[in-house]
Amino acid sequence: MIRKELVAASAEPLILSLLDRGESYGYAIIQEVKARSGGKLQWTDGMLYPVLHRMEHRGLIKSRWGESETGRKRKYYSLKKGGKTAMAKHHEQWSLVHSVLAGLRKEQYV
Amino acid sequence: MFDLEQAIADWRRQMTAAGIKSPVPLEELESHLREEFEQQVKSGLSAQQAFETATQEIGQARALKSEFEKNDASIGARFVELTGIAWGVIAGVFSLWSLLLLFTCEEASWFGRMLGLVAIALTVSSWRYGYRVLPIIRHQHVRTLIGFACCAASIVWMGTFVKLILPSLIVLPTKVDASPTRLMVSFLWAWTVAAILASAAHGLKKVASRQDHPAVS
Numbered sequence: 540m541i542r543k544e545l546v547a548a549s550a551e552p553l554i555l556s557l558l559d560r561g562e563s564y565g566y567a568i569i570q571e572v573k574a575r576s577g578g579k580l581q582w583t584d585g586m587l588y589p590v591l592h593r594m595e596h597r598g599l600i601k602s603r604w605g606e607s608e609t610g611r612k613r614k615y616y617s618l619k620k621g622g623k624t625a626m627a628k629h630h631e632q633w634s635l636v637h638s639v640l641a642g643l644r645k646e647q648y649v
Numbered sequence: 650m651f652d653l654e655q656a657i658a659d660w661r662r663q664m665t666a667a668g669i670k671s672p673v674p675l676e677e678l679e680s681h682l683r684e685e686f687e688q689q690v691k692s693g694l695s696a697q698q699a700f701e702t703a704t705q706e707i708g709q710a711r712a713l714k715s716e717f718e719k720n721d722a723s724i725g726a727r728f729v730e731l732t733g734i735a736w737g738v739i740a741g742v743f744s745l746w747s748l749l750l751l752f753t754c755e756e757a758s759w760f761g762r763m764l765g766l767v768a769i770a771l772t773v774s775s776w777r778y779g780y781r782v783l784p785i786i787r788h789q790h791v792r793t794l795i796g797f798a799c800c801a802a803s804i805v806w807m808g809t810f811v812k813l814i815l816p817s818l819i820v821l822p823t824k825v826d827a828s829p830t831r832l833m834v835s836f837l838w839a840w841t842v843a844a845i846l847a848s849a850a851h852g853l854k855k856v857a858s859r860q861d862h863p864a865v866s
Contacts, residue, residue: 565677566684584685585708588677589716596789614677 541580550582550590551599552629555622558600562617565591591616599625651696657682660704667710674717682707726789726854729796733850736803737776740844744772747837754829761830768834768841775845780852792857796850803846810839 557568565587572580594600599622607613618626660682661675669675682703689699707713751757751765786792818832 564680566681583708583712584681584706585678585713586716588674588681589713589719592674592717593719596787598788598790611680611683612676613680614673 541576546580546582549580550587551594552626552633553580554587554590554594554616555599555618555626555629558616558618558622559626562615564613564615568616594622597621651700653686653696653700656700664710664713668714669710669717671717674713678707678713725793725797729793729800729850730854732800733796733847736800736847737844737851740803740840740847741772744769744837744840744844747833747840751830751833751837754833757830757833761834764834765837768837772841772844775848776851779845779848780855783849783852783856785856786853787857789857792853796853799846799849799853803843806846807839807843814839 553572554568557563557571563571565584569582569584569587572582591600591602595602595616599619600616601619602614602616605613605615657679661679664675664678669678685703685706686696686699689702690696694702748765748769751762786795814835818835
């Protein structure tokens with residue numbers, strides 16, 4: 540299981556990247572993250588919503604109420620222009636961290 | 650026999666009791682809870698077990714509330730909110746003091762006293778209901794900036810009034826008879842303008858937190 544500090548830090552870039560693929564809603568975002576991480580990246584479900592609201596207040600994403608296939612109301616989120624910029628920055632920074640780690644690991648085994 | 654609607658109503662009551670009172674988080678969390686419940690039932694759990702699992706997955710009400718509170722905890726937003734409230738209190742105290750003077754001063758006219766009462770009514774209304782006419786600004790930084798500008802405008806306005814307008818009201822020798830009423834009413838209305846500006850800073854946050862009513866009911 541991944542440490543909670545890392546889970547928290549990765550929440551924003553993951554949400555932005557998922558929403559970059561199209562509009563989505565809280566439950567689907569959580570399921571997608573669970574599936575893609577093989578269940579290793581787990582959020583307490585309810586904790587996603589304060590994060591989504593915070594990102595919305597910061598102008599990164601926007602929301603609208605709609606209906607599910609069964610007619611139940613559902614809040615959909617989508618990316619705003621500011622969110623695309625933030626996502627690009629996140630990718631740049633996480634790639635940098637990843638390349639530094641990968642480089643150090645490589646040196647270790649050389 | 651397990652009653653899902655009753656269980657959800659009880660769960661909502663627990664969330665409200667813990668402090669999650671705004672409709673949006675609750676609606677959104679309930680929507681999530683129902684999806685998770687259905688998923689758990691599909692996976693083979695009984696309705697009772699599925700509901701218990703779904704509520705555990707959502708998390709504890711207090712922990713959720715504390716996470717939601719962080720959304721409004723930026724230093725800038727807090728500063729603007731406190732400045733707006735402090736300035737509103739100062740404006741309120743000075744307004745009431747001016748009104749008291751207006752009503753105890755024998756030379757004050759009834760028209761002046763009525764104007765004073767209207768000013769107080771406006772101050773109270775702006776703080777109580779003013780948010781209803783304010784625009785919804787969802788971007789927190791923009792809201793904070795506008796709130797800050799309103800507080801600054803309120804302070805600058807009172808500075809201008811005291812430095813430039815008030816002296817001209819005091820030194821009008823030909824208006825000596827009219828000056829007590831005129832002076833106090835002017836002072837009261839100056840504070841009313843300041844209070845209304847300060848209430849905008851407070852109201853913008855209030856309207857933003859209430860705006861999230863679901864479009865689909």
